[in-house]
Amino acid sequence: DAGVIQSPRHEVTEMGQEVTLRCKPISGHDYLFWYRQTMMRGLELLIYFNNNVPIDDSGMPEDRFSAKMPNASFSTLKIQPSEPRDSAVYFCASSPRGSGVQNTEAFFGQGTRLTVV
Amino acid sequence: AQSVTQLDSQVPVFEEAPVELRCNYSSSVSVYLFWYVQYPNQGLQLLLKYLSGSTLVKGINGFEAEFNKSQTSFHLRKPSVHISDTAEYFCAVSEPGGSYIPTFGRGTSLIVHP
Numbered sequence: 001d002a003g004v005i006q007s008p009r010h011e012v013t014e015m016g017q018e019v020t021l022r023c024k025p026i027s028g029h030d031y032l033f034w035y036r037q038t039m040m041r042g043l044e045l046l047i048y049f050n051n052n053v054p055i056d057d058s059g060m061p062e063d064r065f066s067a068k069m070p071n072a073s074f075s076t077l078k079i080q081p082s083e084p085r086d087s088a089v090y091f092c093a094s095s096p097r098g099s100g101v102q103n104t105e106a107f108f109g110q111g112t113r114l115t116v117v
Numbered sequence: 118a119q120s121v122t123q124l125d126s127q128v129p130v131f132e133e134a135p136v137e138l139r140c141n142y143s144s145s146v147s148v149y150l151f152w153y154v155q156y157p158n159q160g161l162q163l164l165l166k167y168l169s170g171s172t173l174v175k176g177i178n179g180f181e182a183e184f185n186k187s188q189t190s191f192h193l194r195k196p197s198v199h200i201s202d203t204a205e206y207f208c209a210v211s212e213p214g215g216s217y218i219p220t221f222g223r224g225t226s227l228i229v230h231p
Contacts, residue, residue: 042221043223104168105151106161106219108160108161110160111158
């Protein structure tokens, strides 16, 4: 498997524009996470899905942020409208939670570096 | 609620010297513990994990960590570092029987000088 695939790797957009980040998890993984990484706040969990269903979105900073997972192989994180303070690296990760305790590792994509000017 | 404290934001060290990156956690129940490494412009990848059993855990690239329940610590060590170990290191904790969702520390930047 190619691992978790995120696109784009870099995104520069103007304030007020809509931004959509994409993620393809590892096939067979039933958990998907979206994280945001900044110097000020470190790595923050925004939302996670189990079997395509959003379980906890309490980390989503504002209503401008939304995430969807229409099927097991695709998820999006959308920011509308975007603001300069949204500039960060956004990571998608997936995990084969399953029923075994060994399935606790999260596999990360390479991230999308978002710059809002 | 669980939390993780990485006491050092940055650790400079010379090549071939030993290194220890500190991690303390807070949890009211038993825990799973992890160390991840992030190389520049990359995602995080797992170095090692403690789930149960032996408190000394060996991982990739010559790293090891020791779980100390009484001190609620999970420090990462390597006896001799290489330039290529320069990276950001994250400690994480999750609670078995709960959501399994890991909580990450703020990270420690390991800088290896020649």
